[in-house]
Amino acid sequence: xxxxxxxxxxxxxxxxxxxxxxxxxxxxxxxxxxxxxxxxxxxxxxxxxxxxxxxxxxxxxxxxxxxxxxxxxxxxxxxxxxxxxxxxxxxxxxxxxxxxxxxxxxxxxxxxxxxxxxxxxxxxxxxxxxxxxxxxxxxxxxxxxxxxxxxxxxxxxxxxxxxxxxxxxxxxxxxxxxxxxxxxxxxxxxxxxxxxxxxxxxxxxxxxxxxxxxxxxxxxxxxxxxxxxxxxxxxxxxxxxxxxxxxxxxxxxxxxxxxxxxxxxxxxxxxxxxxxxxxxxxxxxxxxxxxxxxxxxxxxxxxxxxxxxxxxxxxxxxxxxxxxxxxxxxxxxxxxxxxxxxxxxxxxxxxxx
Amino acid sequence: xxxxxxxxxxxxxxxxxxxxxxxxxxxxxxxxxxxxxxxxxxxxxxxxxxxxxxxxxxxxxxxxxxxxxxxxxxxxxxxxxxxxxxxxxxxxxxxxxxxxxxxxxxxxxxxxxxxxxxxxxxxxxxxxxxxxxxxxxxxxxxxxxxxxxxxxxxxxxxxxxxxxxxxxxxxxxxxxxxxxxxxxxxxxxxxxxxxxxxxxxxxxxxxxxxxxxxxxxxxxxxxxxxxxxxxxxxxxxxxxxxxxxxxxxxxxxxxxxxxxx
Numbered sequence: 314x315x316x317x318x319x320x321x322x323x324x325x326x327x328x329x330x331x332x333x334x335x336x337x338x339x340x341x342x343x344x345x346x347x348x349x350x351x352x353x354x355x356x357x358x359x360x361x362x363x364x365x366x367x368x369x370x371x372x373x374x375x376x377x378x379x380x381x382x383x384x385x386x387x388x389x390x391x392x393x394x395x396x397x398x399x400x401x402x403x404x405x406x407x408x409x410x411x412x413x414x415x416x417x418x419x420x421x422x423x424x425x426x427x428x429x430x431x432x433x434x435x436x437x438x439x440x441x442x443x444x445x446x447x448x449x450x451x452x453x454x455x456x457x458x459x460x461x462x463x464x465x466x467x468x469x470x471x472x473x474x475x476x477x478x479x480x481x482x483x484x485x486x487x488x489x490x491x492x493x494x495x496x497x498x499x500x501x502x503x504x505x506x507x508x509x510x511x512x513x514x515x516x517x518x519x520x521x522x523x524x525x526x527x528x529x530x531x532x533x534x535x536x537x538x539x540x541x542x543x544x545x546x547x548x549x550x551x552x553x554x555x556x557x558x559x560x561x562x563x564x565x566x567x568x569x570x571x572x573x574x575x576x577x578x579x580x581x582x583x584x585x586x587x588x589x590x591x592x593x594x595x596x597x598x599x600x601x602x603x604x605x606x607x608x609x610x611x612x613x614x615x616x617x618x619x620x621x622x623x624x625x626x627x628x629x630x631x632x633x634x635x636x637x638x639x640x641x642x643x644x645x646x647x648x649x650x651x652x653x654x655x656x657x658x659x660x661x662x663x664x665x666x
Numbered sequence: 667x668x669x670x671x672x673x674x675x676x677x678x679x680x681x682x683x684x685x686x687x688x689x690x691x692x693x694x695x696x697x698x699x700x701x702x703x704x705x706x707x708x709x710x711x712x713x714x715x716x717x718x719x720x721x722x723x724x725x726x727x728x729x730x731x732x733x734x735x736x737x738x739x740x741x742x743x744x745x746x747x748x749x750x751x752x753x754x755x756x757x758x759x760x761x762x763x764x765x766x767x768x769x770x771x772x773x774x775x776x777x778x779x780x781x782x783x784x785x786x787x788x789x790x791x792x793x794x795x796x797x798x799x800x801x802x803x804x805x806x807x808x809x810x811x812x813x814x815x816x817x818x819x820x821x822x823x824x825x826x827x828x829x830x831x832x833x834x835x836x837x838x839x840x841x842x843x844x845x846x847x848x849x850x851x852x853x854x855x856x857x858x859x860x861x862x863x864x865x866x867x868x869x870x871x872x873x874x875x876x877x878x879x880x881x882x883x884x885x886x887x888x889x890x891x892x893x894x895x896x897x898x899x900x901x902x903x904x905x906x907x908x909x910x911x912x913x914x915x916x917x918x919x920x921x922x923x924x925x926x927x
Contacts, residue, residue, distance in 0.1 A: 320807045322799070518792040518799050525778045525789040532776035535738060536842050537764040537794035656799075658784040658807060658819045 321659045324516065332651035343501050347484060347494040355497045359565060361607050362500040366507045366558045367580065368587040368599035370551040373511055375585075376594035377523050378547040381434075384441025385555055385581050387425065387448045388418040390574035392556030393563035397458050400470050407466065408475040411499070411560045418556020419549055421448065426548045430541075442577065449575035463570025471567060496565035503561065507554055512596055514550070515654045519543060524654075586624055590631045592638025596652040601640050688715040690752075691846055691877050692737070697746030699732055699901075706732045708901035710746070714846075719878040721888040721909070724898035725921070730881045731773055733898065734848050737879070738770050739763045750846065764794050769844025771835035773851045773881075779824030783815050783834060786823050787841040794842025806841055813837040813867060829860045836864075840871065847871065849880040853887045861887055889913070897921070 347355055367385070374380045392414035399405040399413055429440045453461040471477075472488045480491040514520050525533040526540055534540055559580070563569045573579070583606065591602020609627070613620040635642050644650060692714040699707040706729040714720055722730050735741035737748060739760040748756045755763055778786050787809060791802035810816045813833045818826060823834060832852050839847055849868070853861045865887045872878050872891060882888040888895070889909040897904040897912060899921045905912050912918055 320804065322803055518788070521781070521785060521789055521799075522793055524781055525786075528778035528780055529776045531740065532772065532778065532838075533789070534760045535740065535764060535770055535772075536790035536838060537761055537796075538789065539761055539793070655782060656785055656788065657782070658810070660807075660816070 319660070322656050323659060324653050324656055326650065326653050328649050329651060329653045340501075340505060344498070347480075347497065352490050352493055355493050357607070359493065359497045359500050361603055362497070362504040363558050363562050364584065364587060364606065365599060365603045366500070366504045367555060367584045368591070368603055369504075369507045369511055369596070370554045370558075371581075371584045372588045372593060372596075372599050373547055374551045376588065376598075377515065377520075377527070378544060379527050380544065380548060381438050382429075382441040382551075383438045383577065383581050383585075384425075384429075384443070384445035385551070385584065386575045386577050386579070387441070387445035388421065388552045388555040389559030389562070389580040390445070390452065390571070391421050391448055392418040392559035393569055393574045394452050394455070394458060395556070396560035396564060397464065397466065397569050398455075400466060401464065402457060404470070406473075406475055407470060407564050408495075408499070411557055411564070414560025415553045415557040418559070419553045421556075422549050422552030425552075426545060430544060430548075445575055445577070449571050452575070453571040459570070461571060463568065463573070465568045466564070471564075493565070496561065499561055500565075503554075503557060508596060508600075510550075512652050512654075515596075519546065520654065521656075523547065583624075586628050588638075589628055590638055592640030592644075595638075595640050595644070597644070597650075598638050598640040601643075602638065605639070688717055690714060691716040691750065692879075693749045694737075695747045695749075697733075697736060697748060698744045699729075699736060699741060700744055706901050707736060707743075710898075710901070710903055712896060712903060712906060714877060714879065716845075717875055717877055718894065719872045719880065719892040721892035721895040722879065722881045722898060723883070723885070723888070723895060724904075728898040729901040730898055731850055732901075734770065734850055734879075734881065737848060738768055764842055765796065767843070767845035768848065769794070769839035769842045769846070770848040771832075771839050771850055771852055773854070775828075775831035775835050777823035777826065777831060777834050777838075779822065781823060782820050783823055783826070783830075783837075784810065784819040786834060786838050790838045790841035791843075802841070805843075809837050809840050812870075813840070814863070829856055829864075832856065832864065833867075836867070844876065846877045846879065849878065849882075851881055851883060853882055853884040865890060885913075 346358070367389070371382070371385055374382055395417035396407060396410045396414045399410050400407050425441065425444045429437055429444065432440045458464050471492055474492065474495060476495050477488065477491045480486070480494050481488060484491070484494065486494070515523070522533060522538040523543055525538060526543065530540060559574070563574060587602035587606045588599050589602070590605055591600065592598025609624060610620070613623055631638060637645070690713045693712070695711050697707055697710045698705070710733060722733065724730055732741060736743050739755070739758055743756055746756070747754060750763065750766060750768060753766070755766065778789065781789065784806060787806040788799060788802065791797065791806050792799055795802065810819050813836055815830065815833055815837055818830060826834060836849070836852060852868070853864055856864065861884060868878070869891050878892070880888060880892060892909065894907060895909045895912045896906045897918050904921060905915055905918050
């Protein structure tokens with residue numbers, strides 16, 4: 314009989330320690346990047362970081378929670394409008410208004426979940442889409458923010474955002490470039506908080522029960538897992554984060570319309586593509602996926618409709634031949650996990666005691 | 667789990683099996699369940715004293731697993747009353763019944779395939795007892811040791827052999843620290859040697875004071891542990907009593923063993 318009095322539990326691997334250090338170094342580089350980088354690069358990185366955050370939230374829902382939503386554009390759009398409204402109507406500073414984007418998206422998620430959780434599988438997916446359309450049509454009737462044609466943020470609201478004058482002075486750049494830098498920094502902070510937060514959540518006992526529910530829902534309930542509560546938790550977290558990202562995207566854009574804010578192609582189809590080609594149900598997958606997506610978009614931008622056809626064909630090919638995505642292929646071949654969540658029981662004297 | 671773990675560990679000095687006069691832990695009164703026109707549970711009533719081990723036997727389709735699902739709440743009863751520790755749990759969802767102290771194994775093992783064996787136990791211990799991972803770690807390790815799964819602690823549950831899966835069913839149920847343990851054909855499909863090992867483990871758990879209800883076709887395994895046997899046929903209770911008395915009754919031999927007497 315082994316000595317069970319000396320045991321330890323660890324999730325750490327050598328790869329994860331190395332990955333952690335590299336991530337830290339990358340984050341530092343990313344923070345100081347605006348001092349050297351061109352404005353175009355900063356804008357590209359803003360796009361990559363915001364799409365990455367959206368993809369991580371959708372992955373949390375679908376890949377970990379089994380909640381395949383095709384209505385996440387509801388939270389992007391509603392979050393964005395809840396930033397434009399207060400900024401335009403009450404003159405609120407756009408930076409703190411981002412918090413409103415998250416809070417209102419969360420409030421929208423309450424009735425959405427209440428209805429959508431009565432549906433399962435494909436019906437859940439369609440239900441979330443219907444909710445998004447309802448919100449889009451409702452917002453299009455809001456005349457104060459431009460109704461169906463949309464509106465722009467006042468110029469001074471953007472140029473007087475918290476931090477913009479300081480950035481202008483620090484980097485000696487024009488107002489519009491300073492706005493881009495600020496938006497980029499916020500996007501970076503949101504992406505880091507998103508990945509870090511989701512990783513931390515998956516390592517809690519609630520995150521573990523999420524995996525148990527995915528493997529076998531009936532058995533999970535029989536050992537005391539509260540399935541309804543965990544679904545609500547995941548759905549609300551995803552809505553809050555998606556709302557903030559939505560607010561940020563349109564804050565940087567400066568202009569909003571119901572069609573662009575509630576675009577199922579931009580905020581759900583592309584996001585699903587990123588997660589699927591990268592590897593669903595992993596944190597690494599969407600990171601890889603967003604890079605592939607960005608390069609495809611850059612190289613195929615001149616080919617018009619061929620761009621969407623290629624994306625579609627690639628998505629289908631990956632689903633057929635590598636259902637676990639590119640990261641799935643890599644981790645299968647190498648056994649690599651950059652964000653390990655598996656708890657290993659180590660018998661004998663251990664460090665983590 | 668500190669309690670159960672030490673109880674298991676201290677199985678050498680066994681308390682005597684509980685007498686029928688012990689306080690009841692589970693009682694069913696007129697419980698009925700139909701699937702369409704088929705009555706699978708028909709006015710089932712019985713009481714189980716704390717600390718006793720009750721065996722349930724009956725032909726295939728007699729409604730044994732359905733009876734388990736009614737006790738755990740995986741299936742809702744059409745009529746009747748189920749009490750656990752003097753609380754009416756007839757309408758209580760399975761999650762809450764687990765928290766109250768009802769643990770179960772499934773007839774067909776239902777592991778969390780992608781999680782490791784250790785993680786399977788962690789889920790059960792943290793949620794079934796509302797404790798943190800840190801608090802349950804050593805208990806989970808003790809249960810792995812007790813059920814012979816330590817060697818595969820870090821293997822994905824999906825990669826286990828049948829015996830190991832059956833052991834995992836038992837270990838995961840134990841991890842919730844049950845007051846009442848429901849075992850559904852846990853010895854089915856095992857070789858004789860494997861069966862003996864598993865029965866020894868179950869006997870030790872029972873001697874530790876855990877109340878057990880056990881459905882089993884492998885009669886010699888069952889009768890070596892339980893104090894009472896309940897016979898089901900077409901959803902009805904045909905006989906209840908000590909194993910030798912029940913197995914000797916003419917009615918049971920006709921129904922269950924198909925012997926013309």
